[in-house]
Amino acid sequence: MYNFSYHKPSRLEEAVEILSSTEDAKILAGGQTLIATMKLRLAGPSDLVDLGEIAELKAILKKENNIVIGSMTTHADVAGSEIIKKQIPSLAHLASEIGDQMVRNVGTIGGSVANNDPAADYPAAVLGLGAKVITNTREISGDDFFTGMYETCLLPDEIITSIVFPIPTRSSYIKFKNPASRYAIVGVMVAETHNSVRVAVTGAGSSVFRVKAFEDALGTNFSSNSIANLKVPHDDLTEDMHASSFYRAHLVNIMAQKAVATAK
Ligand SMILES: Cc1cc2nc3c(=O)[nH]c(=O)nc-3n(C[C@H](O)[C@H](O)[C@H](O)COP(=O)(O)OP(=O)(O)OC[C@H]3O[C@@H](n4cnc5c(N)ncnc54)[C@H](O)[C@@H]3O)c2cc1C
Known part of the structure:
Protein backbone atom coordinates (compact mmCIF):
# COMPACT_ATOMS: atom_id res chain seq x y z
CA MET A 1 0.00 0.00 0.00
CA ILE A 54 -19.69 12.29 11.96
CA ALA A 55 -22.78 11.39 13.97
CA GLU A 56 -25.32 13.16 11.71
CA LEU A 57 -24.48 10.71 8.88
CA LYS A 58 -25.76 7.71 10.85
CA ALA A 59 -29.43 8.54 11.50
CA ILE A 60 -32.48 6.62 10.25
CA LEU A 61 -35.62 8.80 10.28
CA LYS A 62 -39.19 8.78 8.99
CA LYS A 63 -39.94 12.21 7.51
CA GLU A 64 -43.46 12.56 6.11
CA ASN A 65 -43.82 9.81 3.52
CA ASN A 66 -40.08 9.10 3.28
CA ILE A 67 -37.42 7.11 5.07
CA VAL A 68 -34.17 9.05 5.33
CA ILE A 69 -31.03 6.97 5.87
CA GLY A 70 -27.69 8.60 6.72
CA SER A 71 -24.89 7.62 4.36
CA MET A 72 -22.74 6.05 7.12
CA THR A 73 -25.52 3.70 8.23
CA THR A 74 -24.26 0.13 8.05
CA HIS A 75 -26.11 -2.65 6.24
CA ALA A 76 -26.65 -4.35 9.65
CA ASP A 77 -28.35 -1.21 11.00
CA VAL A 78 -30.64 -0.98 7.95
CA ALA A 79 -31.47 -4.70 8.23
CA GLY A 80 -32.25 -4.38 11.96
CA SER A 81 -34.10 -1.05 11.91
CA GLU A 82 -37.68 -1.34 13.22
CA ILE A 83 -38.70 1.75 11.22
CA ILE A 84 -37.40 0.30 7.96
CA LYS A 85 -38.76 -3.19 8.64
CA LYS A 86 -42.21 -1.65 9.16
CA GLN A 87 -42.21 1.00 6.39
CA ILE A 88 -40.10 -0.59 3.60
CA PRO A 89 -39.60 -4.27 4.49
CA SER A 90 -38.01 -4.96 1.09
CA LEU A 91 -35.16 -2.58 1.96
CA ALA A 92 -34.46 -4.21 5.34
CA HIS A 93 -34.55 -7.61 3.60
CA LEU A 94 -32.15 -6.40 0.88
CA ALA A 95 -29.66 -5.19 3.51
CA SER A 96 -29.95 -8.46 5.45
CA GLU A 97 -28.79 -10.42 2.40
CA ILE A 98 -25.65 -8.37 1.65
CA GLY A 99 -22.42 -10.36 2.04
CA ASP A 100 -21.93 -11.91 5.47
CA GLN A 101 -22.37 -10.54 9.00
CA MET A 102 -18.88 -9.02 9.07
CA VAL A 103 -19.47 -7.16 5.79
CA ARG A 104 -22.90 -5.99 7.01
CA ASN A 105 -21.41 -4.69 10.27
CA VAL A 106 -18.91 -2.47 8.46
CA GLY A 107 -20.18 -1.73 4.92
CA THR A 108 -22.33 1.38 4.52
CA ILE A 109 -25.20 2.43 2.30
CA GLY A 110 -23.30 5.55 1.15
CA GLY A 111 -20.20 3.55 0.25
CA SER A 112 -22.23 0.99 -1.65
CA VAL A 113 -24.16 3.57 -3.66
CA ALA A 114 -21.06 5.71 -4.38
CA ASN A 115 -19.15 2.63 -5.53
CA ASN A 116 -21.92 1.46 -7.92
CA ASP A 117 -20.60 -2.07 -8.26
CA PRO A 118 -22.65 -3.62 -11.10
CA ALA A 119 -23.62 -6.53 -8.80
CA ALA A 120 -24.38 -4.49 -5.64
CA ASP A 121 -27.85 -4.58 -4.11
CA TYR A 122 -28.51 -0.99 -2.99
CA PRO A 123 -28.43 0.55 -6.49
CA ALA A 124 -31.55 -1.57 -7.28
CA ALA A 125 -33.24 -0.11 -4.19
CA VAL A 126 -32.32 3.48 -5.06
CA LEU A 127 -33.55 3.14 -8.64
CA GLY A 128 -36.47 0.80 -7.94
CA LEU A 129 -37.89 2.74 -5.01
CA GLY A 130 -37.40 6.08 -6.78
CA ALA A 131 -35.03 7.39 -4.09
CA LYS A 132 -33.02 10.62 -4.03
CA VAL A 133 -29.32 10.80 -3.17
CA ILE A 134 -28.55 13.83 -0.99
CA THR A 135 -25.02 15.25 -0.97
CA ASN A 136 -23.37 18.16 0.81
CA THR A 137 -24.26 20.37 -2.17
CA ARG A 138 -27.37 18.98 -3.94
CA GLU A 139 -30.21 16.47 -4.33
CA ILE A 140 -29.82 13.91 -7.12
CA SER A 141 -32.65 11.76 -8.46
CA GLY A 142 -31.82 8.04 -8.41
CA ASP A 143 -32.71 8.03 -12.13
CA ASP A 144 -29.75 10.34 -12.83
CA PHE A 145 -27.26 9.12 -10.23
CA PHE A 146 -25.83 5.89 -11.71
CA THR A 147 -23.97 6.63 -14.94
CA GLY A 148 -22.08 3.40 -15.72
CA MET A 149 -20.03 0.53 -14.32
CA TYR A 150 -18.54 1.79 -11.01
CA GLU A 151 -19.55 5.29 -12.12
CA THR A 152 -21.93 7.87 -10.71
CA CYS A 153 -22.50 11.58 -11.30
CA LEU A 154 -20.75 12.43 -7.98
CA LEU A 155 -17.97 15.01 -8.22
CA PRO A 156 -14.61 14.06 -6.65
CA ASP A 157 -15.15 16.23 -3.52
CA GLU A 158 -18.85 15.51 -3.11
CA ILE A 159 -20.07 13.67 0.01
CA ILE A 160 -23.29 11.65 0.08
CA THR A 161 -24.98 12.66 3.34
CA SER A 162 -28.21 10.64 3.12
CA ILE A 163 -30.58 8.76 0.85
CA VAL A 164 -34.29 9.52 0.85
CA PHE A 165 -36.58 6.59 0.04
CA PRO A 166 -40.27 7.31 -0.63
CA ILE A 167 -42.42 4.71 1.20
CA PRO A 168 -44.09 2.54 -1.48
CA THR A 169 -47.53 0.93 -1.15
CA ARG A 170 -45.81 -2.44 -1.64
CA SER A 171 -42.39 -3.66 -2.78
CA SER A 172 -40.09 -6.66 -2.80
CA TYR A 173 -36.44 -7.37 -3.59
CA ILE A 174 -35.43 -10.85 -4.77
CA LYS A 175 -31.91 -11.85 -5.76
CA PHE A 176 -30.27 -14.88 -7.25
CA LYS A 177 -26.98 -14.61 -5.43
CA ASN A 178 -23.45 -15.70 -5.98
CA PRO A 179 -23.13 -18.36 -3.25
CA ALA A 180 -19.57 -17.26 -2.33
CA SER A 181 -19.78 -13.45 -2.15
CA ARG A 182 -23.59 -13.10 -2.03
CA TYR A 183 -23.36 -10.32 -4.65
CA ALA A 184 -26.29 -10.42 -7.08
CA ILE A 185 -25.98 -12.53 -10.21
CA VAL A 186 -29.39 -10.96 -10.78
CA GLY A 187 -31.39 -8.94 -8.25
CA VAL A 188 -34.75 -7.29 -8.93
CA MET A 189 -36.56 -4.61 -6.93
CA VAL A 190 -40.25 -4.15 -7.74
CA ALA A 191 -42.07 -1.24 -6.11
CA GLU A 192 -45.61 0.04 -6.46
CA THR A 193 -46.55 3.58 -5.47
CA HIS A 194 -49.96 5.29 -5.75
CA ASN A 195 -49.47 6.15 -9.41
CA SER A 196 -46.67 3.97 -10.80
CA VAL A 197 -44.70 0.73 -10.72
CA ARG A 198 -40.90 0.64 -10.92
CA VAL A 199 -38.74 -2.39 -11.70
CA ALA A 200 -34.96 -2.09 -11.24
CA VAL A 201 -32.41 -4.79 -12.00
CA THR A 202 -28.88 -5.18 -10.64
CA GLY A 203 -26.22 -7.80 -11.43
CA ALA A 204 -27.39 -8.35 -15.00
CA GLY A 205 -25.71 -5.45 -16.79
CA SER A 206 -22.84 -2.99 -16.53
CA SER A 207 -24.96 -0.84 -14.21
CA VAL A 208 -28.40 -0.98 -12.62
CA PHE A 209 -31.32 -0.44 -15.05
CA ARG A 210 -35.13 -0.29 -15.21
CA VAL A 211 -37.34 -2.60 -17.28
CA LYS A 212 -40.02 -0.42 -18.86
CA ALA A 213 -41.95 -3.32 -20.45
CA PHE A 214 -42.41 -4.91 -16.99
CA GLU A 215 -43.37 -1.57 -15.45
CA ASP A 216 -46.05 -0.95 -18.08
CA ALA A 217 -47.52 -4.43 -17.74
CA LEU A 218 -47.50 -4.31 -13.92
CA GLY A 219 -49.00 -0.80 -13.98
CA THR A 220 -52.04 -2.30 -15.71
CA ASN A 221 -52.16 -5.55 -13.75
CA PHE A 222 -49.90 -6.06 -10.73
CA SER A 223 -49.55 -9.84 -10.96
CA SER A 224 -46.71 -12.22 -11.89
CA ASN A 225 -48.81 -13.56 -14.77
CA SER A 226 -48.78 -10.18 -16.49
CA ILE A 227 -44.99 -10.36 -17.01
CA ALA A 228 -44.55 -14.14 -17.29
CA ASN A 229 -44.30 -14.06 -21.09
CA LEU A 230 -42.27 -10.85 -21.42
CA LYS A 231 -38.67 -11.35 -22.48
CA VAL A 232 -35.70 -9.13 -21.61
CA PRO A 233 -33.22 -8.78 -24.52
CA HIS A 234 -29.97 -10.54 -23.57
CA ASP A 235 -27.63 -8.72 -26.02
CA ASP A 236 -26.38 -6.09 -23.55
CA LEU A 237 -26.40 -8.29 -20.45
CA THR A 238 -23.29 -9.52 -18.62
CA GLU A 239 -21.73 -12.79 -19.68
CA ASP A 240 -19.18 -14.27 -17.25
CA MET A 241 -18.10 -17.48 -15.50
CA HIS A 242 -21.16 -17.29 -13.21
CA ALA A 243 -23.92 -17.01 -15.82
CA SER A 244 -24.43 -16.48 -19.54
CA SER A 245 -26.32 -13.44 -20.81
CA PHE A 246 -29.21 -15.75 -21.85
CA TYR A 247 -29.43 -17.16 -18.34
CA ARG A 248 -29.31 -13.68 -16.80
CA ALA A 249 -32.15 -12.54 -19.09
CA HIS A 250 -34.19 -15.55 -17.93
CA LEU A 251 -33.36 -14.79 -14.28
CA VAL A 252 -34.51 -11.17 -14.61
CA ASN A 253 -37.97 -12.42 -15.54
CA ILE A 254 -38.09 -15.10 -12.83
CA MET A 255 -36.77 -12.79 -10.06
CA ALA A 256 -39.26 -10.09 -11.12
CA GLN A 257 -42.16 -12.56 -10.99
CA LYS A 258 -41.09 -13.69 -7.52
CA ALA A 259 -40.77 -10.07 -6.38
CA VAL A 260 -44.29 -9.27 -7.61
CA ALA A 261 -45.69 -12.38 -5.89
CA THR A 262 -44.05 -11.46 -2.54
CA ALA A 263 -44.52 -7.67 -2.61
CA LYS A 264 -45.90 -6.22 0.64
C1 LIG B 1 -16.70 -10.19 1.00
C2 LIG B 1 -17.64 -9.10 0.55
C3 LIG B 1 -18.93 -9.45 0.16
C4 LIG B 1 -19.81 -8.46 -0.26
N1 LIG B 1 -21.08 -8.83 -0.65
C5 LIG B 1 -21.93 -7.88 -1.09
C6 LIG B 1 -23.28 -8.20 -1.48
O1 LIG B 1 -23.73 -9.34 -1.41
N2 LIG B 1 -24.07 -7.18 -1.95
C7 LIG B 1 -23.64 -5.89 -2.00
O2 LIG B 1 -24.40 -5.02 -2.41
N3 LIG B 1 -22.40 -5.55 -1.60
C8 LIG B 1 -21.55 -6.50 -1.14
N4 LIG B 1 -20.30 -6.13 -0.72
C9 LIG B 1 -19.94 -4.68 -0.75
C10 LIG B 1 -20.06 -4.06 0.65
O3 LIG B 1 -21.29 -4.36 1.20
C11 LIG B 1 -19.92 -2.51 0.69
O4 LIG B 1 -21.14 -1.89 0.46
C12 LIG B 1 -19.00 -1.95 -0.33
O5 LIG B 1 -17.81 -2.70 -0.34
C13 LIG B 1 -18.67 -0.48 0.02
O6 LIG B 1 -18.01 -0.50 1.24
P1 LIG B 1 -17.95 0.68 2.28
O7 LIG B 1 -19.31 1.15 2.63
O8 LIG B 1 -17.09 0.22 3.38
O9 LIG B 1 -17.30 1.89 1.45
P2 LIG B 1 -15.72 2.22 1.18
O10 LIG B 1 -15.03 0.98 0.74
O11 LIG B 1 -15.15 2.94 2.35
O12 LIG B 1 -15.89 3.23 -0.01
C14 LIG B 1 -16.29 2.78 -1.30
C15 LIG B 1 -16.25 3.96 -2.28
O13 LIG B 1 -17.29 4.89 -2.00
C16 LIG B 1 -16.75 6.20 -1.69
N5 LIG B 1 -17.59 6.71 -0.59
C17 LIG B 1 -17.83 6.08 0.60
N6 LIG B 1 -18.71 6.79 1.32
C18 LIG B 1 -19.03 7.88 0.59
C19 LIG B 1 -19.91 9.00 0.81
N7 LIG B 1 -20.65 9.13 1.92
N8 LIG B 1 -19.98 9.94 -0.17
C20 LIG B 1 -19.27 9.82 -1.31
N9 LIG B 1 -18.43 8.79 -1.58
C21 LIG B 1 -18.31 7.83 -0.64
C22 LIG B 1 -15.30 5.95 -1.31
O14 LIG B 1 -14.48 7.09 -1.55
C23 LIG B 1 -14.94 4.77 -2.22
O15 LIG B 1 -14.66 5.24 -3.52
C24 LIG B 1 -19.40 -7.10 -0.30
C25 LIG B 1 -18.10 -6.75 0.09
C26 LIG B 1 -17.22 -7.74 0.54
C27 LIG B 1 -15.85 -7.31 0.97
Missing part, protein backbone atom coordinates in the same frame (compact mmCIF):
# COMPACT_ATOMS: atom_id res chain seq x y z
CA TYR A 2 1.20 3.57 -0.67
CA ASN A 3 1.69 6.12 2.12
CA PHE A 4 -1.26 8.40 2.79
CA SER A 5 -2.48 10.88 5.41
CA TYR A 6 -5.46 9.82 7.52
CA HIS A 7 -8.10 12.30 8.75
CA LYS A 8 -11.05 11.61 11.03
CA PRO A 9 -13.17 14.79 11.24
CA SER A 10 -16.15 14.97 13.61
CA ARG A 11 -18.08 17.53 11.56
CA LEU A 12 -19.24 17.41 7.94
CA GLU A 13 -17.90 20.93 7.25
CA GLU A 14 -14.44 19.79 8.34
CA ALA A 15 -14.60 16.79 5.96
CA VAL A 16 -15.64 19.09 3.09
CA GLU A 17 -12.76 21.45 3.92
CA ILE A 18 -10.14 18.66 3.90
CA LEU A 19 -11.48 17.22 0.65
CA SER A 20 -11.42 20.57 -1.10
CA SER A 21 -7.95 21.55 0.15
CA THR A 22 -6.08 18.35 -0.74
CA GLU A 23 -4.95 17.23 -4.17
CA ASP A 24 -6.09 13.62 -4.30
CA ALA A 25 -8.10 12.81 -1.18
CA LYS A 26 -10.71 10.06 -0.99
CA ILE A 27 -13.67 9.54 1.29
CA LEU A 28 -13.44 6.47 3.55
CA ALA A 29 -16.66 4.84 4.80
CA GLY A 30 -16.31 1.24 6.03
CA GLY A 31 -13.31 0.61 3.75
CA GLN A 32 -14.84 -2.67 2.51
CA THR A 33 -14.01 -1.80 -1.08
CA LEU A 34 -11.61 1.13 -0.81
CA ILE A 35 -9.02 -0.51 1.46
CA ALA A 36 -8.94 -3.65 -0.72
CA THR A 37 -8.50 -1.44 -3.80
CA MET A 38 -5.60 0.39 -2.13
CA LYS A 39 -3.97 -2.87 -1.05
CA LEU A 40 -4.07 -4.00 -4.68
CA ARG A 41 -2.54 -0.63 -5.65
CA LEU A 42 -5.49 0.12 -7.90
CA ALA A 43 -5.97 3.36 -5.93
CA GLY A 44 -3.35 5.54 -4.25
CA PRO A 45 -5.06 8.54 -2.63
CA SER A 46 -2.88 11.16 -0.93
CA ASP A 47 -5.37 11.47 1.96
CA LEU A 48 -8.21 9.44 3.41
CA VAL A 49 -11.11 11.30 5.01
CA ASP A 50 -12.85 8.86 7.35
CA LEU A 51 -16.52 9.83 7.91
CA GLY A 52 -16.92 7.42 10.85
CA GLU A 53 -17.02 10.10 13.58
Whole structure:
Protein backbone atom coordinates (compact mmCIF):
# COMPACT_ATOMS: atom_id res chain seq x y z
CA MET A 1 0.00 0.00 0.00
CA TYR A 2 1.20 3.57 -0.67
CA ASN A 3 1.69 6.12 2.12
CA PHE A 4 -1.26 8.40 2.79
CA SER A 5 -2.48 10.88 5.41
CA TYR A 6 -5.46 9.82 7.52
CA HIS A 7 -8.10 12.30 8.75
CA LYS A 8 -11.05 11.61 11.03
CA PRO A 9 -13.17 14.79 11.24
CA SER A 10 -16.15 14.97 13.61
CA ARG A 11 -18.08 17.53 11.56
CA LEU A 12 -19.24 17.41 7.94
CA GLU A 13 -17.90 20.93 7.25
CA GLU A 14 -14.44 19.79 8.34
CA ALA A 15 -14.60 16.79 5.96
CA VAL A 16 -15.64 19.09 3.09
CA GLU A 17 -12.76 21.45 3.92
CA ILE A 18 -10.14 18.66 3.90
CA LEU A 19 -11.48 17.22 0.65
CA SER A 20 -11.42 20.57 -1.10
CA SER A 21 -7.95 21.55 0.15
CA THR A 22 -6.08 18.35 -0.74
CA GLU A 23 -4.95 17.23 -4.17
CA ASP A 24 -6.09 13.62 -4.30
CA ALA A 25 -8.10 12.81 -1.18
CA LYS A 26 -10.71 10.06 -0.99
CA ILE A 27 -13.67 9.54 1.29
CA LEU A 28 -13.44 6.47 3.55
CA ALA A 29 -16.66 4.84 4.80
CA GLY A 30 -16.31 1.24 6.03
CA GLY A 31 -13.31 0.61 3.75
CA GLN A 32 -14.84 -2.67 2.51
CA THR A 33 -14.01 -1.80 -1.08
CA LEU A 34 -11.61 1.13 -0.81
CA ILE A 35 -9.02 -0.51 1.46
CA ALA A 36 -8.94 -3.65 -0.72
CA THR A 37 -8.50 -1.44 -3.80
CA MET A 38 -5.60 0.39 -2.13
CA LYS A 39 -3.97 -2.87 -1.05
CA LEU A 40 -4.07 -4.00 -4.68
CA ARG A 41 -2.54 -0.63 -5.65
CA LEU A 42 -5.49 0.12 -7.90
CA ALA A 43 -5.97 3.36 -5.93
CA GLY A 44 -3.35 5.54 -4.25
CA PRO A 45 -5.06 8.54 -2.63
CA SER A 46 -2.88 11.16 -0.93
CA ASP A 47 -5.37 11.47 1.96
CA LEU A 48 -8.21 9.44 3.41
CA VAL A 49 -11.11 11.30 5.01
CA ASP A 50 -12.85 8.86 7.35
CA LEU A 51 -16.52 9.83 7.91
CA GLY A 52 -16.92 7.42 10.85
CA GLU A 53 -17.02 10.10 13.58
CA ILE A 54 -19.69 12.29 11.96
CA ALA A 55 -22.78 11.39 13.97
CA GLU A 56 -25.32 13.16 11.71
CA LEU A 57 -24.48 10.71 8.88
CA LYS A 58 -25.76 7.71 10.85
CA ALA A 59 -29.43 8.54 11.50
CA ILE A 60 -32.48 6.62 10.25
CA LEU A 61 -35.62 8.80 10.28
CA LYS A 62 -39.19 8.78 8.99
CA LYS A 63 -39.94 12.21 7.51
CA GLU A 64 -43.46 12.56 6.11
CA ASN A 65 -43.82 9.81 3.52
CA ASN A 66 -40.08 9.10 3.28
CA ILE A 67 -37.42 7.11 5.07
CA VAL A 68 -34.17 9.05 5.33
CA ILE A 69 -31.03 6.97 5.87
CA GLY A 70 -27.69 8.60 6.72
CA SER A 71 -24.89 7.62 4.36
CA MET A 72 -22.74 6.05 7.12
CA THR A 73 -25.52 3.70 8.23
CA THR A 74 -24.26 0.13 8.05
CA HIS A 75 -26.11 -2.65 6.24
CA ALA A 76 -26.65 -4.35 9.65
CA ASP A 77 -28.35 -1.21 11.00
CA VAL A 78 -30.64 -0.98 7.95
CA ALA A 79 -31.47 -4.70 8.23
CA GLY A 80 -32.25 -4.38 11.96
CA SER A 81 -34.10 -1.05 11.91
CA GLU A 82 -37.68 -1.34 13.22
CA ILE A 83 -38.70 1.75 11.22
CA ILE A 84 -37.40 0.30 7.96
CA LYS A 85 -38.76 -3.19 8.64
CA LYS A 86 -42.21 -1.65 9.16
CA GLN A 87 -42.21 1.00 6.39
CA ILE A 88 -40.10 -0.59 3.60
CA PRO A 89 -39.60 -4.27 4.49
CA SER A 90 -38.01 -4.96 1.09
CA LEU A 91 -35.16 -2.58 1.96
CA ALA A 92 -34.46 -4.21 5.34
CA HIS A 93 -34.55 -7.61 3.60
CA LEU A 94 -32.15 -6.40 0.88
CA ALA A 95 -29.66 -5.19 3.51
CA SER A 96 -29.95 -8.46 5.45
CA GLU A 97 -28.79 -10.42 2.40
CA ILE A 98 -25.65 -8.37 1.65
CA GLY A 99 -22.42 -10.36 2.04
CA ASP A 100 -21.93 -11.91 5.47
CA GLN A 101 -22.37 -10.54 9.00
CA MET A 102 -18.88 -9.02 9.07
CA VAL A 103 -19.47 -7.16 5.79
CA ARG A 104 -22.90 -5.99 7.01
CA ASN A 105 -21.41 -4.69 10.27
CA VAL A 106 -18.91 -2.47 8.46
CA GLY A 107 -20.18 -1.73 4.92
CA THR A 108 -22.33 1.38 4.52
CA ILE A 109 -25.20 2.43 2.30
CA GLY A 110 -23.30 5.55 1.15
CA GLY A 111 -20.20 3.55 0.25
CA SER A 112 -22.23 0.99 -1.65
CA VAL A 113 -24.16 3.57 -3.66
CA ALA A 114 -21.06 5.71 -4.38
CA ASN A 115 -19.15 2.63 -5.53
CA ASN A 116 -21.92 1.46 -7.92
CA ASP A 117 -20.60 -2.07 -8.26
CA PRO A 118 -22.65 -3.62 -11.10
CA ALA A 119 -23.62 -6.53 -8.80
CA ALA A 120 -24.38 -4.49 -5.64
CA ASP A 121 -27.85 -4.58 -4.11
CA TYR A 122 -28.51 -0.99 -2.99
CA PRO A 123 -28.43 0.55 -6.49
CA ALA A 124 -31.55 -1.57 -7.28
CA ALA A 125 -33.24 -0.11 -4.19
CA VAL A 126 -32.32 3.48 -5.06
CA LEU A 127 -33.55 3.14 -8.64
CA GLY A 128 -36.47 0.80 -7.94
CA LEU A 129 -37.89 2.74 -5.01
CA GLY A 130 -37.40 6.08 -6.78
CA ALA A 131 -35.03 7.39 -4.09
CA LYS A 132 -33.02 10.62 -4.03
CA VAL A 133 -29.32 10.80 -3.17
CA ILE A 134 -28.55 13.83 -0.99
CA THR A 135 -25.02 15.25 -0.97
CA ASN A 136 -23.37 18.16 0.81
CA THR A 137 -24.26 20.37 -2.17
CA ARG A 138 -27.37 18.98 -3.94
CA GLU A 139 -30.21 16.47 -4.33
CA ILE A 140 -29.82 13.91 -7.12
CA SER A 141 -32.65 11.76 -8.46
CA GLY A 142 -31.82 8.04 -8.41
CA ASP A 143 -32.71 8.03 -12.13
CA ASP A 144 -29.75 10.34 -12.83
CA PHE A 145 -27.26 9.12 -10.23
CA PHE A 146 -25.83 5.89 -11.71
CA THR A 147 -23.97 6.63 -14.94
CA GLY A 148 -22.08 3.40 -15.72
CA MET A 149 -20.03 0.53 -14.32
CA TYR A 150 -18.54 1.79 -11.01
CA GLU A 151 -19.55 5.29 -12.12
CA THR A 152 -21.93 7.87 -10.71
CA CYS A 153 -22.50 11.58 -11.30
CA LEU A 154 -20.75 12.43 -7.98
CA LEU A 155 -17.97 15.01 -8.22
CA PRO A 156 -14.61 14.06 -6.65
CA ASP A 157 -15.15 16.23 -3.52
CA GLU A 158 -18.85 15.51 -3.11
CA ILE A 159 -20.07 13.67 0.01
CA ILE A 160 -23.29 11.65 0.08
CA THR A 161 -24.98 12.66 3.34
CA SER A 162 -28.21 10.64 3.12
CA ILE A 163 -30.58 8.76 0.85
CA VAL A 164 -34.29 9.52 0.85
CA PHE A 165 -36.58 6.59 0.04
CA PRO A 166 -40.27 7.31 -0.63
CA ILE A 167 -42.42 4.71 1.20
CA PRO A 168 -44.09 2.54 -1.48
CA THR A 169 -47.53 0.93 -1.15
CA ARG A 170 -45.81 -2.44 -1.64
CA SER A 171 -42.39 -3.66 -2.78
CA SER A 172 -40.09 -6.66 -2.80
CA TYR A 173 -36.44 -7.37 -3.59
CA ILE A 174 -35.43 -10.85 -4.77
CA LYS A 175 -31.91 -11.85 -5.76
CA PHE A 176 -30.27 -14.88 -7.25
CA LYS A 177 -26.98 -14.61 -5.43
CA ASN A 178 -23.45 -15.70 -5.98
CA PRO A 179 -23.13 -18.36 -3.25
CA ALA A 180 -19.57 -17.26 -2.33
CA SER A 181 -19.78 -13.45 -2.15
CA ARG A 182 -23.59 -13.10 -2.03
CA TYR A 183 -23.36 -10.32 -4.65
CA ALA A 184 -26.29 -10.42 -7.08
CA ILE A 185 -25.98 -12.53 -10.21
CA VAL A 186 -29.39 -10.96 -10.78
CA GLY A 187 -31.39 -8.94 -8.25
CA VAL A 188 -34.75 -7.29 -8.93
CA MET A 189 -36.56 -4.61 -6.93
CA VAL A 190 -40.25 -4.15 -7.74
CA ALA A 191 -42.07 -1.24 -6.11
CA GLU A 192 -45.61 0.04 -6.46
CA THR A 193 -46.55 3.58 -5.47
CA HIS A 194 -49.96 5.29 -5.75
CA ASN A 195 -49.47 6.15 -9.41
CA SER A 196 -46.67 3.97 -10.80
CA VAL A 197 -44.70 0.73 -10.72
CA ARG A 198 -40.90 0.64 -10.92
CA VAL A 199 -38.74 -2.39 -11.70
CA ALA A 200 -34.96 -2.09 -11.24
CA VAL A 201 -32.41 -4.79 -12.00
CA THR A 202 -28.88 -5.18 -10.64
CA GLY A 203 -26.22 -7.80 -11.43
CA ALA A 204 -27.39 -8.35 -15.00
CA GLY A 205 -25.71 -5.45 -16.79
CA SER A 206 -22.84 -2.99 -16.53
CA SER A 207 -24.96 -0.84 -14.21
CA VAL A 208 -28.40 -0.98 -12.62
CA PHE A 209 -31.32 -0.44 -15.05
CA ARG A 210 -35.13 -0.29 -15.21
CA VAL A 211 -37.34 -2.60 -17.28
CA LYS A 212 -40.02 -0.42 -18.86
CA ALA A 213 -41.95 -3.32 -20.45
CA PHE A 214 -42.41 -4.91 -16.99
CA GLU A 215 -43.37 -1.57 -15.45
CA ASP A 216 -46.05 -0.95 -18.08
CA ALA A 217 -47.52 -4.43 -17.74
CA LEU A 218 -47.50 -4.31 -13.92
CA GLY A 219 -49.00 -0.80 -13.98
CA THR A 220 -52.04 -2.30 -15.71
CA ASN A 221 -52.16 -5.55 -13.75
CA PHE A 222 -49.90 -6.06 -10.73
CA SER A 223 -49.55 -9.84 -10.96
CA SER A 224 -46.71 -12.22 -11.89
CA ASN A 225 -48.81 -13.56 -14.77
CA SER A 226 -48.78 -10.18 -16.49
CA ILE A 227 -44.99 -10.36 -17.01
CA ALA A 228 -44.55 -14.14 -17.29
CA ASN A 229 -44.30 -14.06 -21.09
CA LEU A 230 -42.27 -10.85 -21.42
CA LYS A 231 -38.67 -11.35 -22.48
CA VAL A 232 -35.70 -9.13 -21.61
CA PRO A 233 -33.22 -8.78 -24.52
CA HIS A 234 -29.97 -10.54 -23.57
CA ASP A 235 -27.63 -8.72 -26.02
CA ASP A 236 -26.38 -6.09 -23.55
CA LEU A 237 -26.40 -8.29 -20.45
CA THR A 238 -23.29 -9.52 -18.62
CA GLU A 239 -21.73 -12.79 -19.68
CA ASP A 240 -19.18 -14.27 -17.25
CA MET A 241 -18.10 -17.48 -15.50
CA HIS A 242 -21.16 -17.29 -13.21
CA ALA A 243 -23.92 -17.01 -15.82
CA SER A 244 -24.43 -16.48 -19.54
CA SER A 245 -26.32 -13.44 -20.81
CA PHE A 246 -29.21 -15.75 -21.85
CA TYR A 247 -29.43 -17.16 -18.34
CA ARG A 248 -29.31 -13.68 -16.80
CA ALA A 249 -32.15 -12.54 -19.09
CA HIS A 250 -34.19 -15.55 -17.93
CA LEU A 251 -33.36 -14.79 -14.28
CA VAL A 252 -34.51 -11.17 -14.61
CA ASN A 253 -37.97 -12.42 -15.54
CA ILE A 254 -38.09 -15.10 -12.83
CA MET A 255 -36.77 -12.79 -10.06
CA ALA A 256 -39.26 -10.09 -11.12
CA GLN A 257 -42.16 -12.56 -10.99
CA LYS A 258 -41.09 -13.69 -7.52
CA ALA A 259 -40.77 -10.07 -6.38
CA VAL A 260 -44.29 -9.27 -7.61
CA ALA A 261 -45.69 -12.38 -5.89
CA THR A 262 -44.05 -11.46 -2.54
CA ALA A 263 -44.52 -7.67 -2.61
CA LYS A 264 -45.90 -6.22 0.64
C1 LIG B 1 -16.70 -10.19 1.00
C2 LIG B 1 -17.64 -9.10 0.55
C3 LIG B 1 -18.93 -9.45 0.16
C4 LIG B 1 -19.81 -8.46 -0.26
N1 LIG B 1 -21.08 -8.83 -0.65
C5 LIG B 1 -21.93 -7.88 -1.09
C6 LIG B 1 -23.28 -8.20 -1.48
O1 LIG B 1 -23.73 -9.34 -1.41
N2 LIG B 1 -24.07 -7.18 -1.95
C7 LIG B 1 -23.64 -5.89 -2.00
O2 LIG B 1 -24.40 -5.02 -2.41
N3 LIG B 1 -22.40 -5.55 -1.60
C8 LIG B 1 -21.55 -6.50 -1.14
N4 LIG B 1 -20.30 -6.13 -0.72
C9 LIG B 1 -19.94 -4.68 -0.75
C10 LIG B 1 -20.06 -4.06 0.65
O3 LIG B 1 -21.29 -4.36 1.20
C11 LIG B 1 -19.92 -2.51 0.69
O4 LIG B 1 -21.14 -1.89 0.46
C12 LIG B 1 -19.00 -1.95 -0.33
O5 LIG B 1 -17.81 -2.70 -0.34
C13 LIG B 1 -18.67 -0.48 0.02
O6 LIG B 1 -18.01 -0.50 1.24
P1 LIG B 1 -17.95 0.68 2.28
O7 LIG B 1 -19.31 1.15 2.63
O8 LIG B 1 -17.09 0.22 3.38
O9 LIG B 1 -17.30 1.89 1.45
P2 LIG B 1 -15.72 2.22 1.18
O10 LIG B 1 -15.03 0.98 0.74
O11 LIG B 1 -15.15 2.94 2.35
O12 LIG B 1 -15.89 3.23 -0.01
C14 LIG B 1 -16.29 2.78 -1.30
C15 LIG B 1 -16.25 3.96 -2.28
O13 LIG B 1 -17.29 4.89 -2.00
C16 LIG B 1 -16.75 6.20 -1.69
N5 LIG B 1 -17.59 6.71 -0.59
C17 LIG B 1 -17.83 6.08 0.60
N6 LIG B 1 -18.71 6.79 1.32
C18 LIG B 1 -19.03 7.88 0.59
C19 LIG B 1 -19.91 9.00 0.81
N7 LIG B 1 -20.65 9.13 1.92
N8 LIG B 1 -19.98 9.94 -0.17
C20 LIG B 1 -19.27 9.82 -1.31
N9 LIG B 1 -18.43 8.79 -1.58
C21 LIG B 1 -18.31 7.83 -0.64
C22 LIG B 1 -15.30 5.95 -1.31
O14 LIG B 1 -14.48 7.09 -1.55
C23 LIG B 1 -14.94 4.77 -2.22
O15 LIG B 1 -14.66 5.24 -3.52
C24 LIG B 1 -19.40 -7.10 -0.30
C25 LIG B 1 -18.10 -6.75 0.09
C26 LIG B 1 -17.22 -7.74 0.54
C27 LIG B 1 -15.85 -7.31 0.97
